[in-house]
Amino acid sequence: xxxxxxAGRSEALVHIEGFKMAFANHVVIEDLSFDIxxxxxxxxxxxxxxxxxxxxxxxxxxxxxxAGTLHIDGRVFRPEDGRQLGYLPEERGLYKKExxxxxxxxxxxLKGLSxxxxxxxxxxxxxxxxxxxxxxxxxxxxxxxQQQKVQLGVTIMNNPExxxxxxxxxxxxxxxxxxxxxxxxDQKRAGSTVMMVTHQMDEVERxxxxxxxxxxxxxxxxxTINEVQDLYGGRTIRVRYSGTISDSPHYLVTLRERNxxxxxxxxxxxxxxxxxxxxxxGVEIREFNTGKLSLNEIxxxxxxxxxxxxxx
Amino acid sequence: MRSHNLRTVISxxxxxxxxxxxxxxxxxxxxxxxxxxxxLVVASSNATQSSLAAQKSVNFSFAYHDASGxxxxxxxxxxxxxxxxxxxxxxxxxxAGRIDAFFEYPANPIKEQIRVxxxxxxxxxxxxxxxxxxxxxxxxxxxxxxxxxLATLARGGVKVxxxxxxNGVTAPGIKGLVPPLxxxxxxxxxxxxxxxxxxxxxxxxxxxRVTEMILTTVDPNTLIIGKILSLFTAxxxxxxxxASPVIIGYVFFRSSLNLPNLNLSNxxxxxxxxxxxxxxxxxxxxxxxxxxxxIGAVMPTAKEAAGFFGVMMAMIFIPFxxxxxxxxxxxxxxxQVFTFFPYTAPVTGMIRNGFGxxxxxxxxxxxxxxxxxxxxxxxIAVQLFRSGSIEYTKKVSIRGALGMRxxxxxxx
Numbered sequence: 067x068x069x070x071x072x073a074g075r076s077e078a079l080v081h082i083e084g085f086k087m088a089f090a091n092h093v094v095i096e097d098l099s100f101d102i103x104x105x106x107x108x109x110x111x112x113x114x115x116x117x118x119x120x121x122x123x124x125x126x127x128x129x130x131x132x133a134g135t136l137h138i139d140g141r142v143f144r145p146e147d148g149r150q151l152g153y154l155p156e157e158r159g160l161y162k163k164e165x166x167x168x169x170x171x172x173x174x175x176l177k178g179l180s181x182x183x184x185x186x187x188x189x190x191x192x193x194x195x196x197x198x199x200x201x202x203x204x205x206x207x208x209x210x211x212q213q214q215k216v217q218l219g220v221t222i223m224n225n226p227e228x229x230x231x232x233x234x235x236x237x238x239x240x241x242x243x244x245x246x247x248x249x250x251x252d253q254k255r256a257g258s259t260v261m262m263v264t265h266q267m268d269e270v271e272r273x274x275x276x277x278x279x280x281x282x283x284x285x286x287x288x289x290t291i292n293e294v295q296d297l298y299g300g301r302t303i304r305v306r307y308s309g310t311i312s313d314s315p316h317y318l319v320t321l322r323e324r325n326x327x328x329x330x331x332x333x334x335x336x337x338x339x340x341x342x343x344x345x346x347x348g349v350e351i352r353e354f355n356t357g358k359l360s361l362n363e364i365x366x367x368x369x370x371x372x373x374x375x376x377x378x
Numbered sequence: 379m380r381s382h383n384l385r386t387v388i389s390x391x392x393x394x395x396x397x398x399x400x401x402x403x404x405x406x407x408x409x410x411x412x413x414x415x416x417x418l419v420v421a422s423s424n425a426t427q428s429s430l431a432a433q434k435s436v437n438f439s440f441a442y443h444d445a446s447g448x449x450x451x452x453x454x455x456x457x458x459x460x461x462x463x464x465x466x467x468x469x470x471x472x473x474a475g476r477i478d479a480f481f482e483y484p485a486n487p488i489k490e491q492i493r494v495x496x497x498x499x500x501x502x503x504x505x506x507x508x509x510x511x512x513x514x515x516x517x518x519x520x521x522x523x524x525x526x527x528l529a530t531l532a533r534g535g536v537k538v539x540x541x542x543x544x545n546g547v548t549a550p551g552i553k554g555l556v557p558p559l560x561x562x563x564x565x566x567x568x569x570x571x572x573x574x575x576x577x578x579x580x581x582x583x584x585x586x587r588v589t590e591m592i593l594t595t596v597d598p599n600t601l602i603i604g605k606i607l608s609l610f611t612a613x614x615x616x617x618x619x620x621a622s623p624v625i626i627g628y629v630f631f632r633s634s635l636n637l638p639n640l641n642l643s644n645x646x647x648x649x650x651x652x653x654x655x656x657x658x659x660x661x662x663x664x665x666x667x668x669x670x671x672x673i674g675a676v677m678p679t680a681k682e683a684a685g686f687f688g689v690m691m692a693m694i695f696i697p698f699x700x701x702x703x704x705x706x707x708x709x710x711x712x713x714q715v716f717t718f719f720p721y722t723a724p725v726t727g728m729i730r731n732g733f734g735x736x737x738x739x740x741x742x743x744x745x746x747x748x749x750x751x752x753x754x755x756x757x758i759a760v761q762l763f764r765s766g767s768i769e770y771t772k773k774v775s776i777r778g779a780l781g782m783r784x785x786x787x788x789x790x
Contacts (some may be wrong), residue, residue, distance in 0.1 A: 077688075113544050123590070126590075126593075127593075127594075128590060128593055128594070128764070143594075144597075145593065145594060145595060145597045145598070146380075147596065148595040148596070151594060153590070153591065153594045155587075155591060157587045157589035157590060158587060159586045159587025159588045159591075160586065160588055160591070161394070161533050161582070161588060163394070163398070164394055168390075168394070172386065172390045173591070173595065175382075175386040176383055176386055176387075176596050177388075177595060178382075208640045220591070269578070306425045
């Protein structure tokens with residue numbers, strides 16, 4: 067299958083600038099700006115209620131933004147552009163009283179496929195996802211995981227240029243979650259641009275090229291995963307110890323718990339120099355290692371109210 | 379692409395409507411009931427005819443007492459009737475089983491009842507005594523008139539053909555009344571049969587959480603129009619199925635069912651009233667369906683929407699409470715209010731149009747009003763559906779949903 071193309075070419079397929087969204091007097095999103103480049107997988111991260119779904123709905127024209135620019139391929143999204151879009155919303159659902167194949171063919175037709183093309187693609191997809199024997203079964207007779215797989219099929223069946231997935235693995239068991247990850251990787255290899263909302267940081271690290279972290283409707287970090295890790299401490303030393311550790315000209319103590327500390331480099335010293343400095347100051351070292359904070363750790367610190375690690 | 383999507387929506391909606399068991403149960407129950415009633419009528423008619431034939435051939439013994447002086451004694455004698463001077467004797471003879479029936483004709487049969495006493499032969503066959511007693515009185519009266527023609531006239535067997543004129547041209551009368559009123563019947567059938575489905579059709583998107591998927595795939599105007607057209611198609615199919623037993627009954631069993639012989643060629647189709655009726659029907663349909671879509675978009679469940687649906691139904695039945703006033707005094711204040719209030723206007727307008735009391739200016743105002751309101755309501759309905767139907771679990775604030783349009787538009 068070849069990827070559908072949108073008219074016009076620029077590096078950013080999605081461009082959001084100065085986006086503000088308010089419901090009555092309640093401001094949900096405040097001055098949000100970011101781009102998603104063609105062909106990249108973009109992680110759209112944030113805690114519940116941080117404004118991710120609202121941003122997606124505004125991007126897709128479901129909500130009218132209070133202010134700002136939200137463009138897909140250089141223009142405001144219209145339902146007619148849906149042929150190049152695959153959208154898996156957070157609120158899942160299809161026509162539950164209809165058969166799997168009827169629903170898939172209906173959406174395939176709306177996305178521009180021929181009836182035969184939609185049917186043929188659907189049957190292949192159902193075969194791949196172990197649902198071949200469910201084609202004529204009503205959707206409400208399927209388990210929720212099976213329904214999700216059908217919905218994902220509907221989302222990708224037009225081989226979209228832009229794939230927006232709002233918590234795609236929600237409700238999936240590990241096996242199906244792995245299958246879904248493979249499907250997303252396939253789409254990525256086929257050239258799709260993927261925008262993914264998820265709370266599974268391992269998924270982000272596995273799939274995403276760049277991420278944005280939203281908190282209370284504002285961006286708190288934006289860039290590649292490395293850039294975000296650097297923003298939240300960069301190279302960090304984790305120490306289990308007994309004694310007292312204080313800030314030095316070569317490092318700052320960014321996190322201090324009982325017998326555990328995280329140190330952030332403040333100059334180009336290497337870890338052996340710092341280890342030597344700690345030992346010489348009388349600290350008894352039990353465990354010493356270096357590395358960057360994982361996205362999961364950053365996420366917990368941003369949304370868990372732990373302010374010990376602030377962006378530099 | 380819009381027409382492709384419209385065709386796709388119509389095809390899907392029609393297919394899923396007519397493949398539902400519920401649709402066929404609702405659709406077939408009416409013609410089935412009609413067929414059962416027709417069957418009973420035919421069976422009853424056959425039984426009645428058999429009974430009448432049987433009654434004609436049956437000879438039963440009877441006596442009578444005549445206080446009216448109308449009864450022809452020679453006729454009674456010829457048929458075996460015995461005149462008695464005492465009523466109690468007659469009743470006693472029946473009770474004793476010596477005669478089958480006794481008829482007591484009162485002094486004034488117009489004001490008083492003929493009393494019939496008979497040997498019980500079953501609830502259906504007992505009617506033969508009354509039939510014979512009545513026929514004997516009528517036959518006796520006919521013989522007193524001594525003229526078949528006068529006797530027929532006395533029974534009211536008169537046919538009248540009335541011709542009236544409007545501006546020197548023959549008025550169509552009842553023949554011109556029927557065709558534009560067909561629109562009224564169609565309007566009722568469409569709204570009553572399809573209204574609930576329209577309400578549920580948009581609610582279904584919401585209850586199934588499918589709104590976001592569909593709104594990013596197809597324009598909501600196309601979706602709503604597709605739904606309306608598909609339901610109209612399904613409604614036409616329902617109406618055809620409803621009408622089928624009536625048509626079959628009329629064509630093949632007209633005499634058994636005692637149906638009148640309709641000569642449709644006598645109907646007068648006035649171009650103006652037919653055009654006005656069609657436009658009021660169409661405008662009313664747009665207004666009512668738009669309103670039902672809006673209700674479906676605002677309400678979280680079908681159960682909660684049902685109350686509002688009842689109000690919509692009341693709007694099309696309320697004008698019937700003043701139908702005699704609409705026909706006799708079309709200029710009355712209440713009739714004028716009903717003519718121009720958007721939700722009572724279709725029914726009132728179509729009745730007045732049928733009876734020829736809707737002036738060209740009133741017709742124009744009514745049609746423009748229906749289409750204008752229909753368009754506005756449909757636009758509002760689409761907007762409510764767009765923004766309201768993703769409020770999956772709660773009732774949508776109409777002001778909030780519509781107010782979102784007033785926020786500053788995005789820069790493009």
